[in-house]
Amino acid sequence: KGKKDKFANMTEEEKIAYLEQQRLAEEEMKAKRTALLSKYLQDKLEREERVSKLNNLKITHHWRALMRDLKSQELKKDVDILAQTFDRIVDRKNSIIKTLVKDLNDSEEQHMMSLRSHLENVDKLIANFLHSVAIYAGR
Structure with missing residues (x-):
C-alpha cells in the first residue's frame, strides 16, 4: 500500500x-555483494592454499x-651383518x-732333526774314514 x-x-x-533509480541501486547492491563474496572466497582460497602448503x-x-x-x-642391520x-x-x-x-x-x-741326523752320519763317515786311513797307514 x-x-x-x-x-x-x-x-x-x-x-x-x-524505478530506474531503484533498479540501479539494486544492481549496485548486487554488484557490491558479488564483489564482497568474491573477495571473501578469494581470501578463503588463499588461506586454504597457505594451510594446504603448510600441511604438505x-x-x-x-x-x-x-x-x-x-x-x-x-x-x-647391514652393519651388524657385515x-x-x-x-x-x-x-x-x-x-x-x-x-x-x-x-x-x-x-x-x-x-733340525734331519740336520742333526745328517751331521751324525757325516761324523760317522769321517770317523770311519779316519779309522780306515789309520789302518792303511799302519800297515
Missing part, C-alpha cells in the same frame, strides 16, 4: 525515474623423518695363521 501511495502522487516520468610441508617433513628412521635401522661376517673371516684367517705357524714349527723341528 505504501508503494502505491508513493506512485499515486508521481507522474509517469517520475515513476520511471524512481609438515607431511613431507614427517615422511622424511620416518624414511630416515627406517633407512637407519636397515643400515644398522661386522659378523668380518669377525668370521678374521677368525678363519687367524685359524689358518695358527695352522701355518704350527706347520712351520713342525717343519723347522723336522729340519
Whole structure:
C-alpha cells in the first residue's frame, strides 16, 4: 500500500525515474555483494592454499623423518651383518695363521732333526774314514 501511495502522487516520468533509480541501486547492491563474496572466497582460497602448503610441508617433513628412521635401522642391520661376517673371516684367517705357524714349527723341528741326523752320519763317515786311513797307514 505504501508503494502505491508513493506512485499515486508521481507522474509517469517520475515513476520511471524512481524505478530506474531503484533498479540501479539494486544492481549496485548486487554488484557490491558479488564483489564482497568474491573477495571473501578469494581470501578463503588463499588461506586454504597457505594451510594446504603448510600441511604438505609438515607431511613431507614427517615422511622424511620416518624414511630416515627406517633407512637407519636397515643400515644398522647391514652393519651388524657385515661386522659378523668380518669377525668370521678374521677368525678363519687367524685359524689358518695358527695352522701355518704350527706347520712351520713342525717343519723347522723336522729340519733340525734331519740336520742333526745328517751331521751324525757325516761324523760317522769321517770317523770311519779316519779309522780306515789309520789302518792303511799302519800297515
